[in-house]
Amino acid sequence: MSHPFRIATSEDYPKIMEIWESAVKATHDFLSEADFKYFKEVIPRDYLPNLEVYIIFENEEITGFGAVSENILEMLFIHNNSRGKGFGKILFQSLKDKTDFTKVDVNEQNPQAIGFYEKMGFKQIGRSEKDSSGKKYPIIHMGL
Structure with a gap:
């Protein structure tokens, strides 16, 4: 099954943040509410526009995103409903092939x-x- 993969545009940011929120709530229970709100604000404003952000789809629906800056994988998030289905691995591999990052x-x-x-x-x-x-x-x- 093919999973379309492309560079995100600013129109994708609301969906990207929805994925971020669902993933963070599932995996980052150590994050304080204040910091959660802080990141929710700064990511679309300060981070996403300055990164090459890639998104992965399943049936037209964005299921995850990742971003690389120089040789560092800056973010890789999969929607909580899609976790455990191999999307992380597919996204990781696609980003690796495209950008050849070496650090995270x-x-x-x-x-x-x-x-x-x-x-x-x-x-x-x-x-x-x-x-x-x-x-x-x-x-x-x-x-x-």
Whole structure:
């Protein structure tokens, strides 16, 4: 089964944020309500327009998105209703083929994501106490 894959436009942002919200609620229970609101605001405003964002579909419906900046996989999110069906792997592979990234930063408090990237061949290469926004969410730096 083919999964269409294309670069997102600003018209896709509301759907992208819906996916982000459903994925974050399912996997990031450590995120405070205030920080959730903060990211919900800054991602479409400050992040998405400056990244090459790709989206993946199933039956015309966007099921996930990912973004790469230089050689870092900045985001990879799958809608909670579509998790566990291999979309993450397909999206990961499509992004890898397109951009050839070698690094990813993962929230230490999201063991599912760490496990996923380990399966994809990544190893831990470092750790930071805070995320890139300076918030107190420890980050695991992973590399191929």
